[in-house]
Amino acid sequence: MDEKGLFEHFGDRLKQDVPLANLTTAKVGGSARYFLNAGSAAQLAQDVSFLWAEDVPFFVLGSGSNILVSDAGINTVVILNKAKAVRIDHEGESPSIYAESGAILITTARQAAMRGFTGLEWATTIPGTVGGAVYGNAGAHRSSMQQNLLLADILHRTNGSLSLNTEQMGYSYRSSVLKREPGEAVILAARLSVEKGDTERIKALMSEFAARRKLTQPPGPSMGSTFKNPEGDSAGRIIDSLGLKGTRVGGVEVSPLHANFFINDGSGTARDYYNLILLVQGIVEAKTGTKLELEIEMIGEWQE
Numbered sequence: 143m144d145e146k147g148l149f150e151h152f153g154d155r156l157k158q159d160v161p162l163a164n165l166t167t168a169k170v171g172g173s174a175r176y177f178l179n180a181g182s183a184a185q186l187a188q189d190v191s192f193l194w195a196e197d198v199p200f201f202v203l204g205s206g207s208n209i210l211v212s213d214a215g216i217n218t219v220v221i222l223n224k225a226k227a228v229r230i231d232h233e234g235e236s237p238s239i240y241a242e243s244g245a246i247l248i249t250t251a252r253q254a255a256m257r258g259f260t261g262l263e264w265a266t267t268i269p270g271t272v273g274g275a276v277y278g279n280a281g282a283h284r285s286s287m288q289q290n291l292l293l294a295d296i297l298h299r300t301n302g303s304l305s306l307n308t309e310q311m312g313y314s315y316r317s318s319v320l321k322r323e324p325g326e327a328v329i330l331a332a333r334l335s336v337e338k339g340d341t342e343r344i345k346a347l348m349s350e351f352a353a354r355r356k357l358t359q360p361p362g363p364s365m366g367s368t369f370k371n372p373e374g375d376s377a378g379r380i381i382d383s384l385g386l387k388g389t390r391v392g393g394v395e396v397s398p399l400h401a402n403f404f405i406n407d408g409s410g411t412a413r414d415y416y417n418l419i420l421l422v423q424g425i426v427e428a429k430t431g432t433k434l435e436l437e438i439e440m441i442g443e444w445q446e
C-alpha cells in the first residue's frame with residue numbers, strides 16, 4: 143500500500159515525520175515516518191488488523207522505556223498505544239485487574255494498592271506500560287509479570303483474537319513467546335491477579351521498594367537495565383567490577399550509581415548508546431568470557 147492509501151484509510155489521524163525521542167525514556171532517536179494514536183484497545187485492534195491485511199509494517203510504541211530508537215528513526219507506521227482503561231473486578235471470589243495494554247504499569251499497580259489490593263507492589267517502581275511489561279516479563283524485587291498474569295488478550299497475525307494464560311505466554315526471565323517472535327502479535331489488554339490486603343502493609347511495601355530504587359538506581363534519561371542479568375549474577379555488578387562506571391561515549395555514560403544503567407546527559411544520540419553498549423559488551427566479554435545480552439530492544443533503521 144502506498145502513502146495515499148494510508149491517508150485515505152486513516153485520514154487526519156495519520157501524522158508524518160513525528161519525532162520520537164520525547165516519547166522514549168532515553169530521549170534519543172529520530173522520527174516515525176508515519177504516526178497514529180490508538181485511544182482504546184478496540185481502536186488498536188482495528189488499526190493493526192488493517193495494517194496486517196495491507197502488509198504495511200508497523201511498530202506499537204508504549205512508554206518507550208525499554209527501547210533504543212535509532213537516530214535514523216522508524217521508516218514505517220508507529221502506533222502510539224494510548225489504550226489506558228483500567229478496571230478492578232472484585233465482585234467474585236478472586237479479585238483481578240483488567241487493564242488495556244497502554245495503561246501505565248505504575249499507575250495501574252498504584253490504583254490497585256490504593257483500593258487495598260496486594261500483589262502488584264513490585265510494579266510500582268517499573269516504568270512502562272502494562273502491555274510492555276506483559277511482553278517482556280518485566281520485574282523487580284524478586285517478582286515479575288509472570289506471577290500476576292492471568293490472561294493476556296492478544297491479536298495474532300495469523301490466529302486472530304486469543305487469550306493466553308501464563309503458560310501459553312511461554313515466560314522466561316525478561317522474555318515471552320511474543321518477545322521471541324516479534325511482529326506476530328499485539329497485546330490488547332491483560333488480566334492480572336491481586337488479593338485483598340491490608341492497606342497499611344501495602345503502602346509500607348511500596349515505600350520500601352521506592353526507597354530501595356532511589357538508593358540503587360539513578361534518575362535521568364535511560365532505558366533502565368541495559369543488559370539482562372546472566373544466570374546467577376548481575377550485569378551491573380560485573381560492569382562495575384571492571385571499573386567501567388563513568389565510561390562515556392558522547393553524551394551517554396555508564397551510571398556511577400548503577401553500572402547497568404546508561405544515562406543520557408541530554409546531548410546523547412542513539413549511536414552513542416549503541417557504541418557504549420558495544421564497548422561495554424566487548425570489555426566484559428574479553429575480561430570475563432561472558433557475553434552480556436541486551437535486555438532493551440533496538441528499533442528502527444540501524445546501519446553498521
Ligand code: EPU
Nearest residue numbers: 282283284358366367369370371376378379382399400401
Ligand atoms: N551491583 C554492583 N554494582 C552496580 C550495580 C549492582 O555491585 O553498579 C550489585 C548490587 O550491589 C547487588 C547486585 O549487583 O548486589 C544486584 O543489583 P540490584 O539489586 O541493583 O539488581 P539488578 O540485578 O542490577 C534487577 C533488575 C532491575 C530491578 C532490580 C531490583 C535485571 C536486568 N534488572 O537489577 O530491573 O529493578 O533487579 O529488583 O533483571 C530493568 O529490568 O530495567 C530493571 C531496572
